[in-house]
Amino acid sequence: MSDGHYYHALIDGDWSLDDLYEFPHSYAQNYAFVYCFDSNLSPRDRERIDLALEGYPWKGGYSYVNIYTVLQNQVPSNDKPRIKSISKSSPGWIDLFLNVDVAIDVAKAVATLSGAGAAAAIAYKQISKALTDININRKRGRLQELQIAAAEAKTITSMCSDLAKFLGFKNLKELHQHTGNPEVTLKLLLAHYRRISVLVEYMHDGKLMLPLENHVTK
Secondary structure, eight states: OOTTEEEEEEEOSOOOHHHHHHHHHHHHHHHHHHHHHSSSOOOSOHHHHHHHHHHSOOSSHHHHHHHHHHHHHTSOGGGSOEEEEEEOSTTEEEEEESOHHHHHHHHHHHHHHHHHTHHHHHHHHHHHHHHHHHHHHHHHTOSOHHHHHHHHHHHHHHHHHHHHHHHTOOOHHHHHHHHSOHHHHHHHHHHHHHHHHHHHHHHHTTSEEOOSSOEEOO
């Protein structure tokens, strides 16, 4: 990536000091997720990511906070988002040096989830509840171990596919290969949904527009 290539995001409306933290934080997390899991680009150390996916317990916030830290650290330094310029007017903008193709993929994910509207929100709640019910049934031992494995695999794999469609996530097969566990894949997609939803909310509030085309200057 050369410094002649940047992404031009439009901002408008009333921004608070909290917004100036929340938007860059959420955007950087989504960018790193897409870069490492849903692009054709190579992170700095794929093995480091796979070790985290395999080693984390995936039972609480620790795993999610840390996996995003790992992902952001594995974006090559030349592709890490950097501010070129920022202006708060009506409308204003934030220009970012980064990998523009990944930025556009993030914008497409936001547009896809936004377009899904209430259907995506309902599906998210249903999937979250189903995952909770699966864990409850495990603890209660209602099914034999082999029955649990067979029933869960089919249900969880189906939920992964549904959630990936709402997020415009393309590389689901590859993500399954990296996690080695469809339940971890589902938990990652749920985490991605929550973070993309933050950007969707900014768009719905009239504070943000993420174009679906490159903006390049020399």
